[in-house]
Amino acid sequence: MIQVEGLTKDYGARRAIEDLSFQVGRGEIVGFLGPNGAGKTTTMRILCGYMPPTAGKASIAGFDVIEQSLEVRKRVGYVPETVPLYPDMTVWEYLKFMADLRHLPDAEDKVDDVLELVHMEARAEGYISNLSKGMRQRVGLAQALLHQPEVLILDEPTIGLDPAQVFEVRNLIREIGRERTVMLSTHILPEAQQVCNRVLIINKGRIVAEDSPEQLQARLSGGMRIALRVAGEASGLAELITPIKGVNHILEVRQDGLDLLSDPGVDVRPEIARAVVNARYELVELKSIGLSLEEIFLQLTREESSIETGLVTESALADNGHEGETNA
């Protein structure tokens, strides 16, 4: 549905995105994950036909975003990061205006439909200037859904919302994503995890990883994070565990045990259990708790910046459980 190839955008001398390539299939919900300034907004703006790229190609539903911009714009619903609205219009007037710009037949019915979809019927006659942030976000979403677009592009759809509204908007996106292709940007990892089928991680204008949230976690963490807990005396545990084959390194030493990272592909738990019991520690817990996306993400972006050129290849990341070793 969305095809991006070698997309590059320079703002004057500053390169915002560099050689971005990815694809989004029909019916997928793809998360575009990256820290501030990574180039998420830039990429989305290019996809929506707001501005042309400096180099590279992108197409949506088979239409080139530069050459056939109008065709693309007809098929895409877009909610910009700032959710721009006209404060001096009522919700209904605004949606009617947007529907008219799209030449929708039965515009008034369509407006009523989307208002219902985002649960804003009650505020239809209210002025936009009086709406809360969450309501504005929903009106923005309603605007993007008016023409039942094949592709929905949402730039940080849950930013600035309270938890209840975040929950609601995420549910709404999941609902919409059942029938449509959705691409959303976020820097909230659990959001990507909860909502998306696939995550693209972007940093400094480059894609650093791409996979399903589960796969990404497995691939990137390489090994497992293992929590070891003992009752009573826990000192000396680290010295005991470190030499064991398959233990990558100790992540955290605690009063009641430690957390460690194992090498990929081996389960070191039986070995550890044996060693701990033999050394007369009282083992109470030993479990694997895969890395959270947060940790993966921090790891990724940290490594990215620790290598000056930022040339971390995907494969280098894939078999990387060894912090610091990718510097070699």
Add this chain to the structure above:
Amino acid sequence: MRNIWTIAKREYKTFFASPAAYVVAGILYLILGVIFYINVAAAMTQQYVPDVQVVISPLVTLLIFATPAITMRLLAEEQRLGTMELLLTAPVRDWELVVGKWLGGFLFLLTVIAVTLLYPVVLNQLIDPGIDQGLMVSGYLGLILLTGSLVAIGVAISSLFSNQIAVFFATMGAFLLLWIIGMPTQLMGGTSGEVLRYLDLSEHFYSTFYIGMIDLRDLVYYLSLTALALFFGTVSVEMRRWR
């Protein structure tokens, strides 16, 4: 075409919700009324018959000052609100956006101008045998054409900034420059003088429409100036995408 109308309609309605537009129109009517009253009173005491020019002459000058206040928000406000991103990602061509904005502003000013017809109507009642209708028709036609050009220039300049105050002063500056550019040519001869005089906004108004004449060349001048300004506005919106 439909998009132009959609955009113009929204714009036109927005003016009626905007206090600034009312203030501008109110001040215009007030000044026009005061000048009208003074003129009519003077004519009464000094025993001469005023004609419709006592309305049109100050109205032209007032429009030069009022138009920038009306047009400054057209595209600059979209830029400030961020709604430009919405319009530029909707299936609307850049020129449709610019022309729609122009039409909205133009229609609003036409409404403002239409209300001033009250003064000629009153004048018609006051004097005998009534006003020179030809003078009124040509005068108002010139006024409308001039306004069309002014709004187009205003839209073009409004596309350059997101700060409305900057737009206001830039537009005002452009208007005043175009209003007086022909003046030094009274001293200057030759083709350069001719060119400057041709560019002059007031020249095309005062030498014909104002005195009851309708010349095709002036019509062409105002229409091409409008088209040119709208073209520049469109280019400027397009350029904005490339930044």
